[in-house]
Every structure is written in C-alpha cells, then in structure tokens.
Amino acid sequence: MDVATYLIQCLNAVQYGLLLFLVASGLTLIFGIMGIINLAHGSFYMIGAYMAFALQPLVAQYLGGGFITTVLVCIVLAALLGYFLEWAFYSYLYTRDHLQQVLMTYGLILVFEELRSIIIDNDVHGVSAPEWLSGSIQLGDLMTYPTYRLFISAVCIIVAVFMYWLLSRTRLGMMIRAGASNREMINSLGIDINQLFRVVFALGVALAALAGAIAVPVSSVYPGMGNAVIIISFVVVVIGGIGSIKGAFIAAMLIGFVDTFGQILFPQVAGVLVYIMMATILLFKPEGLFKQG
Amino acid sequence: MNSKSRTLLMLTLVIVIAFLPMITTAYYTTLIIKVMIYSIFALSLQLLVGCTGLISLGHAAFFGVSAYAVTLLSPEFAAGNLLWLVPVAVISAMVYALITGPLALKTKGVYFIMVTLAFAQMAYYVFHDTKLGGGTDGIYLNTRPELRIGDAVLLDISSNYSFYVFTLGCLIFTWGFLTILMRSRFGAALTGIHVNEQRMRAVGYSTFGYKLTAYIVAAGFGGLAGVLYAIKDGYVNPELLSWEQSGIVLFMVILGGTSRLWGAMIGAAGLIFLQELFQSEAIFGAFAVHWHLTFGLTVIALVALMPTGLIGLPKQLSKRRGKKKPSPTVRSATVH
Numbered sequence: 001m002d003v004a005t006y007l008i009q010c011l012n013a014v015q016y017g018l019l020l021f022l023v024a025s026g027l028t029l030i031f032g033i034m035g036i037i038n039l040a041h042g043s044f045y046m047i048g049a050y051m052a053f054a055l056q057p058l059v060a061q062y063l064g065g066g067f068i069t070t071v072l073v074c075i076v077l078a079a080l081l082g083y084f085l086e087w088a089f090y091s092y093l094y095t096r097d098h099l100q101q102v103l104m105t106y107g108l109i110l111v112f113e114e115l116r117s118i119i120i121d122n123d124v125h126g127v128s129a130p131e132w133l134s135g136s137i138q139l140g141d142l143m144t145y146p147t148y149r150l151f152i153s154a155v156c157i158i159v160a161v162f163m164y165w166l167l168s169r170t171r172l173g174m175m176i177r178a179g180a181s182n183r184e185m186i187n188s189l190g191i192d193i194n195q196l197f198r199v200v201f202a203l204g205v206a207l208a209a210l211a212g213a214i215a216v217p218v219s220s221v222y223p224g225m226g227n228a229v230i231i232i233s234f235v236v237v238v239i240g241g242i243g244s245i246k247g248a249f250i251a252a253m254l255i256g257f258v259d260t261f262g263q264i265l266f267p268q269v270a271g272v273l274v275y276i277m278m279a280t281i282l283l284f285k286p287e288g289l290f291k292q293g
Numbered sequence: 294m295n296s297k298s299r300t301l302l303m304l305t306l307v308i309v310i311a312f313l314p315m316i317t318t319a320y321y322t323t324l325i326i327k328v329m330i331y332s333i334f335a336l337s338l339q340l341l342v343g344c345t346g347l348i349s350l351g352h353a354a355f356f357g358v359s360a361y362a363v364t365l366l367s368p369e370f371a372a373g374n375l376l377w378l379v380p381v382a383v384i385s386a387m388v389y390a391l392i393t394g395p396l397a398l399k400t401k402g403v404y405f406i407m408v409t410l411a412f413a414q415m416a417y418y419v420f421h422d423t424k425l426g427g428g429t430d431g432i433y434l435n436t437r438p439e440l441r442i443g444d445a446v447l448l449d450i451s452s453n454y455s456f457y458v459f460t461l462g463c464l465i466f467t468w469g470f471l472t473i474l475m476r477s478r479f480g481a482a483l484t485g486i487h488v489n490e491q492r493m494r495a496v497g498y499s500t501f502g503y504k505l506t507a508y509i510v511a512a513g514f515g516g517l518a519g520v521l522y523a524i525k526d527g528y529v530n531p532e533l534l535s536w537e538q539s540g541i542v543l544f545m546v547i548l549g550g551t552s553r554l555w556g557a558m559i560g561a562a563g564l565i566f567l568q569e570l571f572q573s574e575a576i577f578g579a580f581a582v583h584w585h586l587t588f589g590l591t592v593i594a595l596v597a598l599m600p601t602g603l604i605g606l607p608k609q610l611s612k613r614r615g616k617k618k619p620s621p622t623v624r625s626a627t628v629h
Contacts, residue, residue, distance in 0.1 A: 037403050039540075092597060098403055099348055103547050104596045106540045110589030118583060231414045231536065234407045242403060271418030275411055279396050282408065286399040 004143040009260055015149045017256025018156035019211055023229055024236035024248045025163060026207035032243025033180040034197050036093050039105040041208055042230025043112040046221075047081070048074055048209025050116060053127050053221045067130035074213040075206050082205025086198045113226070122223045129217035152214050159207065163245060176200055180243075235278050241288030250289060311461055314454050322453055323525075324569065328562045329460045330521045333467045335545040335557035337514030340471055342543070343551035344480070345507045346487035347398075350406045350539050351413030352515055354393075355386040357534030358416060359516030360523035361426050362386070364434045373438035375448070379520055386516025387509050389416065394508040398501060413539055421531040431530025434523055450524070460521055467514050471554055474510070483507055544592060550602025559603050567591060 027041045051074040059070045089108065093101045128134065129148040136144040167173040179186045179196055187193045212225075219225070236255060240247025255274055262273040281289065314322040334356055341347040362382035367373035393412040400408050420426045437456070440448035450456040474480050482503050485493045493500050523529050532538065541564065549560025571577065571584035571591075580587075601609060 031403070037406065089593065096596075096600070098406060099342070099543075099547060099551075100596050100600065102348070102350065102406060102540075103544055104593050106544065107589045107592030107596065110585045110592065114583050114586035114589065118586070227536070231410065235411050238400075238404055238407045238411065268423070271422045272415045275415035275418075278408075278411055279393075282396055282399060282404075286401075287404065 007139075008143055008145060009264060010257075011145055011149065011153075013256040013260035014253070015153045015156075015256075016260060017253040018153050018160070019215055020229075020232065020236055020255060021249050021252035022156050022159060022211035023208050024233040024240070024252055025160070025245055026204035027233050028237045028240070028243055028245065028248045029207075030201060030204040031237070033176060033200055034090075034094065036090060037098055037101045037105070038090075038204075039102060039230060040108040040112065041204070041233065042226035042228070043109050044078065044082070044205045044208035044226075045212040045215075045229045046116065046226030047112065048078055048212025049216050049219070049221045049225060050120060050212075051077060051209065052213035052216045053125055054120060056127070067133070071210065071213045075210050078209030079202040079206040081209075082202035083198055085205070086201040090201060091194065091197075109226070113223070117223065124220055124222040126220040127216045133217075148217055152218065155210075155214055159210070160249065163207075167245065172199075232274065235274060237288075239278055239281050239288055241285075241290040244288070244290040247288055247290030307461070307465065311458060314457055319453060322457055324565070326453075326457055326460050326525055328565050329464045330518050330525065331542070331545060331561040331565060332558040333464050333521070334515055334518035334542050335549070335561040336467050336471055336554065337511045337518065338542050338546050339551070339554055339557035340474075340483075340507055340511045340514070342546050343554065343556065344475060344487060345483045345504060346490075347504065347508070348406050348543070349397075349409040349511075350536065350543060351397075351409035351411070352511070352542050353534050353536065353538035354413035354416040355390060355512040355515035356519035356522065356538065356542075357420065357529070357531070358389050359383060359386040359519035360529045360533050361420060361432075362516075363438070363520045363523050364432055364529045365426065367434055367436070367438060370435060372436045372451075375438045375440040375450075376442065378438050379517070382520045383513050383516040386519065387513045390509045390512030391505075394505050394512075398504050398508065410536055410539065413534060413536060417531055417534040417536075420534060426529065426531075429531060431528055434527045434529070437524055437527070456524070460525075463517060463521060467517065468555070468558070471514070475554060479503070479506070548595060548599075548602055550604035552601065553604055556602055556604045563603055 023041070023045050026044070027038065030036055030038050030041070052070055055073055056067070056070045059065050059073055063069055063073075065073075085108075089104065093104060096104075129151075133148045133151050135147055137147050137150060139145050165173075167176065175186060175191055175196055179191070179193055183193055186196075232255065236248055236251045238251075239254065240249070240251035254277065258273055258277050259270070262270040266273065285291075310325070313325065317325075334352075337355075338349065338352045341349050341352075359382040362385040363373075363378050366378055366381060393409075397405060397408045397412060421429060426432050437451045439446050439450065448455070448459065450459045475483070482493065482498055482500075485496075485498070486500050486503060490500050519533065522533070545560035545564045546557050547560065548563050549556035549558065568584070568588065571587045572581050574581045577584070577587070599606060599609065
C-alpha cells in the first residue's frame with residue numbers, strides 16, 4: 001500500500017471511530033448517570049437509520065426540506081420517543097438489579113425489531129447521500145476522499161464538543177453530574193430528578209438515532225443493524241470504562257483503527273481482532289482505561 | 294414435603310416423562326426433547342447466575358462450540374461414536390471457558406455481563422466469518438452418532454424415542470450432578486460468594502478459583518446441551534452462538550426463578566411453551582409470523598410483574614392477597 005491509501009484508511013478509521021463514539025456516548029451516559037444497562041440502545045440506532053430512510057420522501061413532500069431537515073426531524077422524534085420510553089418502561093428499572101434490566105431491555109429489542117419489520121419490511125435498502133455531499137474532495141496533492149465521510153466525521157466532532165460543553169460547562173450538565181453521584185441529594189435541593197433523568201435518556205436516544213440517521217448513506221438499512229452496533233458499543237464502553245465519556249472517545253478511536261486496518265491487513269481474523277484487543281486491555285485494566293469515580 | 298415423599302414424586306415424574314412419547318404424538322415428543330435440552334442449558338447457566346451470582350450473557354458460546362465440535366468431528370457418512378465424541382465436544386467448550394473465564398472473571402457486575410457477551414460474540418464471528426464450519430450456511434450432521442465399544446453398539450439413538458430417553462438421561466445426570474455439587478462444600482462456597490464475596494475472601498477462600506471452576510463446569514454442561522441440540526437437528530449454524538440465544542437462556546433462568554436450581558427447568562419449559570403458543574397459527578392466525586412482538590411484550594410484562602420468577606409466584610400471590618388487610622408481618626416482608 002502506498003502512503004495515500006494509508007492516509008485514506010486512517011480517515012476511514014477516524015470516521016468509523018467517531019460514529020461509534022456517538023452511539024457509545026449515549027450508552028455510557030445512560031449507564032453512567034442512570035445506572036441502567038440498556039441492551040436496546042442498538043435499537044435506537046436502528047430506529048434512527050430507518051427513520052432517515054422512511055421519512056426522507058415525507059419530509060421532502062411536506063416540509064420541502066432535504067437531507068439535513070430529515071436528520072433533524074429524526075433527532076426530534078427520537079428524543080420524544082426516548083422521553084416516552086423512559087416514562088413508560090425505563091423509570092421502573094432504576095430500583096431493579098442488572099439482571100432484570102438486561103431482560104426487560106432484551107424484550108424491548110424484540111419488540112422494536114418486529115415492529116420495524118411490520119411497519120417497513122425485511123429488505124436491505126440503500127440510501128444515497130444528498131447531491132451536495134456526494135462525490136469526493138481533493139485533499140492535498142495525493143488523494144481524494146468521499147465528501148460524505150468527511151461530513152459524518154464533522155457532525156460527530158461537533159456533537160462531541162457539544163456534549164463536553166453541555167456536561168462540563170452548563171447548569172444542566174452540573175445537575176446531571178450531581179444527579180449521577182447522588183440522586184437523593186439533588187432531589188432534596190428541589191430539582192425534579194425524574195424530569196432530569198427523562199431528559200438525559202431522551203438525549204441518549206437522540207444521539208444513537210443521529211448516528212443511525214447519518215450512517216445510512218454509508219451503511220444502508222438492513223434488519224439486525226441494531227444488534228451489530230450494540231455489541232461493539234458495549235466493547236467501547238468496557239474498554240473506555242463505564243460512565244467515562246473521555247474513555248468512550250479513546251476506545252472508539254482505538255476500535256476504529258484496529259477494525260479498519262484489521263480488515264485490510266488480516267482479513268481472516270478481522271472479526272475477532274477487536275475482542276482480542278478488549279481482552280488484552282482488560283487483562284491490565286479490568287475496569288477499563290478510564291474508570292469513573 | 295419430607296425428603297422421602299419428594300424422592301417418590303421425582304421418581305414418578307421421571308417415569309411418566311420417560312413413557313410420555315408412547316401416548317403423545319411425534320410433535321410433542323420433539324417438543325419435549327427441546328424442553329429437556331434447554332433445561333440442561335438453563336441449569337448450566339443457573340450454576341452461574343442463581344448459585345454464584347455471575348450474570349453471563351455469553352452462555353451460548355459454550356452451547357455453540359460444543360455443537361460445532363460434535364458436528365465437525367463426526368465422520369461424514371457414518372455414525373460417530375458417542376463414547377469419545379461427547380467428552381471431546383464438552384471438553385472443547387470447557388477449554389474455551391478456561392481461556393476466556395479468567396479474563397471475564399477479572400471483571401465484576403456489568404463489566405462481567407458485557408465481557409461475557411463480547412467473548413461469545415468473538416466465538417460467533419469465528420464460525421460466522423471463517424470456512425471452518427461452513428460460514429453462515431452452517432454444516433450438517435448426517436448420521437446420528439451411537440455408543441460403541443469395539444464393534445458392539447450399546448446404544449443407538451437414531452430413533453426419536455431412544456434419543457428422547459437418552460436426552461432424559463442426560464438431563465437427570467445434569468440435575469443430579471449440580472444438586473450434589475451445590476450440597477457439597479464447594480457449593481456452599483459458591484453460595485457464600487453469591488451472598489458476600491468480600492467476606493468469603495476475608496475468611497480465606499480463594500474466590501477466584503471457585504468462580505473459575507463454576508464457570509468451567511457450567512460451560513461443560515452448556516456444551517452437553519449443545520451436543521444434544523446438534524444431534525437433534527442434525528444441523529448447526531452460527532445462530533447457535535448468537536447473543537439472542539444467550540439472551541433466551543438467561544431469560545429462562547429468570548423466568549423460572551434464580552433462588553432454586555430447578556427454577557431453570559421450570560423456566561425452560563415455560564419459555565418454550567410460550568414460544569410455541571405465540572408461533573401457533575391456530576391461536577394467533579396470520580399474526581403468528583410476528584411472534585417476536587408478542588413474545589417481547591410478554592418478556593417485558595413478566596419482568597415487570599414477577600421479579601422473583603415463576604417459582605416465586607405462589608409466595609408473591611399469597612403476599613398480594615395478604616396485602617388487602619395489611620399486617621405488620623406482611624409489611625416487613627415486602628420491604629427489602
């Protein structure tokens with residue numbers, strides 16, 4: 001491989017890692033703050049992707065908007081869905097043990113997946129990127145790179161910065177962090193903790209759905225796409241350390257590189273490389289790279 | 294119930310089950326075989342979840358590794374020999390547990406759930422992505438193995454009924470082995486770890502060794518279930534190792550209840566009958582195709598309504614009845 005190919009693969013790795021971070025950050029937010037192990041998080045990714053696929057014609061017809069509008073609509077709908085789900089199901093899980101959380105969210109996966117097959121179908125659908133994002137960009141003299149992949153990376157970076165700002169610099173972030181470490185305390189300070197958690201959950205769902213929606217032109221939509229992403233997100237969270245956004249970021253990047261270069265250099269064992277890496281890291285750091293608290 | 298009448302009851306139950314295929318149709322015989330295989334599978338997970346407090350979400354790996362092992366090792370057009378096929382397949386699952394177990398057991402709680410899930414996924418990809426076991430298409434086990442010593446065939450399980458009895462034998466062996474294990478010093482140590490691992494360590498137990506042993510034993514019995522499953526269907530594919538499979542067996546354990554070993558068997562039977570029910574077109578008509586939906590909703594409802602599982606149901610119901618006229622004893626029982 002020449003230098004240009006290496007550089008292009010590096011960009012691919014970064015893009016994949018960033019997208020993974022988007023999903024995993026929602027997962028670790030929900031676990032780290034609300035203590036719920038949410039197996040159905042991959043379903044939110046799937047829901048985002050399918051919404052982007054199914055709503056695009058409707059958005060064009062009724063709102064006259066294009067791709068960006070569709071993605072925004074998806075985010076809003078996903079947040080509303082998350083708000084509802086927290087109220088309907090997840091709020092009962094705070095006091096339950098992990099076992100029951102695993103099971104109930106497992107049940108939710110079955111429900112989401114089957115509803116998806118009833119509402120849409122079980123075919124694989126490709127979605128093309130909007131015209132202004134298709135094609136390639138000339139990067140330096142050496143190479144060209146698909147514009148859409150750069151767009152995904154840019155969106156993920158913006159969201160990551162936004163998350164950092166939200167959690168560490170705003171009043172909402174302060175309340176979230178306080179609520180995570182002591183639920184009763186913040187409740188007695190007069191902040192509606194239930195409302196706060198509902199917002200956090202909605203945020204987590206919206207992040208996963210956003211990742212799904214912007215990934216569609218690259219990955220297309222297919223049954224079981226949520227399951228594929230949830231396992232790898234768990235690996236991200238485990239390597240990074242549960243509850244640590246910074247850890248999730250670094251772990252996602254590591255996985256992006258290991259997976260992308262694994263598929264080029266060792267295609268035979270590419271599927272297991274990530275797990276071998278996880279095992280190696282856990283050997284030395286059983287609680288992930290950046291354990292919180 | 295004293296122990297004598299309990300033994301009598303168990304014996305009657307076993308005899309009734311053993312002769313059940315004489316009066317039922319082939320459909321039910323196959324269904325009961327499935328229930329028994331999953332009972333073994335769920336019992337093996339119960340050793341981890343219910344007895345030791347280790348929630349594994351990757352138990353299907355052992356099931357699948359053994360199922361593949363027995364299929365790959367069987368001769369292509371002749372009957373293999375159970376005498377060495379079963380032990381080798383079971384040991385392959387235990388070896389996989391021996392490799393991944395120490396790593397998984399270094400972690401705790403949610404990490405353990407996720408790490409076991411990830412390791413199972415790793416095994417899944419080995420069979421899914423490589424040509425070893427025919428990739429996603431899976432491979433066939435054309436001829437059922439038989440038990441031979443030299444040239445003498447001691448046990449032929451090619452007929453459905455003989456396989457039924459053989460599976461029942463395996464189930465009784467599993468159940469008996471685990472019951473005795475849990476009554477031994479070793480079992481008491483596992484219970485101690487479940488209740489308070491810190492204290493067990495303080496008392497001087499090497500809890501890691503106990504947990505690893507439990508993990509490997511559980512893998513062995515999970516593997517036994519996988520072997521039986523491969524023989525039953527004569528076909529294996531990567532779905533046997535999928536995390537849906539791990540989820541289902543975990544759900545069986547929870548559905549039955551984790552406070553007793555046999556809860557797993559109740560859960561396995563309950564869940565398979567639920568699946569059959571929701572897949573039945575006679576009851577649900579065309580909607581039976583979407584049985585995942587009804588099944589998923591049932592899972593959610595059961596978890597919400599029955600935190601102690603099926604075996605806790607009688608107690609839960611009597612508690613609810615008692616709630617109408619609250620007494621101090623009832624109130625203290627509901628508070629945990």
